[in-house]
Amino acid sequence: MATKLNQILAVEKGVKSDTQRKVTDAYHVIQKLPLLSGLSRTYQPIDDEGESLPPESTRVQVKADDVLRDVGKTLTRLFDVTATKDWTNTVARADVVVDGRTLLEDVPVTYLLFLEKQLTDIHTMISKLPTLDPSETWTLDASTDSYRTEPVKTTRTKKVLRNHVKAEATEKHPAQVDVYTEDIVVGYWTKVAFSGAMPAAQVRALIERVTKLQDAVKFAREEANVTDVTDRKVGDAIFGYLFG
Secondary structure (H helix, E strand, O other): OOHHHHHHHHHHHHHHHHHHHHHHHHHHHHOOHHHOOOOEOOOOOOOOOOOOOOOOOEOOOOHHHHHHHHHHHHHHHHHHHHHHHHHHHHEEEEEEOOOEEEEEEEEHHHHHHHHHHHHHHHHHHHHHHHOOOOOOOEEEEEOOOHHHEOOOEEEEEEEEEEEEEEEOOOOOOOOOOEEEEEEEEEEEEOOOOOOOOOOOOHHHHHHHHHHHHHHHHHHHHHHHHEEEEEOOOOHHHEEEEEEE
């Protein structure tokens, strides 16, 4: 049974993390010089009456050649998996179909991945679009190319001082007068609000449309990812040259 691209994608992440761990470990090992060092020491007294001491020795625990060989084997697996994926990506393609309509034909899987990311950003932008205040009635105004409300007429008032005579003046007492203010209408305001926001229904329709396109691109990517792969063996050539 042929291996599919989605199967290679599934194992690639694990191969990458395993390779990184092993290569990092190898790097740390070859920095520990005592592990690469050995020693053999024997003692010979000057005469037969002298003290006899046992020999001392330390074995080499790590050899740089062996470390490189192991690193080469580890990286060969990663190089082969990545090559298999990348070579297949050049031929893995699918159509983007929305509501039975083919928008894009024969799209490479790498471009489908690009589309997915871009459509996520577009979806976020559309969902943040300002919408018209639903408490108002809006119509499209051709002269300003924006939405406007119906005119609302309100009055403008002005405070005017008034006098109220509580008691008329007499020979002995002045008149008793209260001073007060009265609001009188001096004019009218006519208010029309304008907005560059969008109707909520239009925003909802855009969100629905971009969501459908997102789903179509994801479906196309999944379809492209079932393309059969041809195993690529590049690691042996590379590390055979480097470490051979």
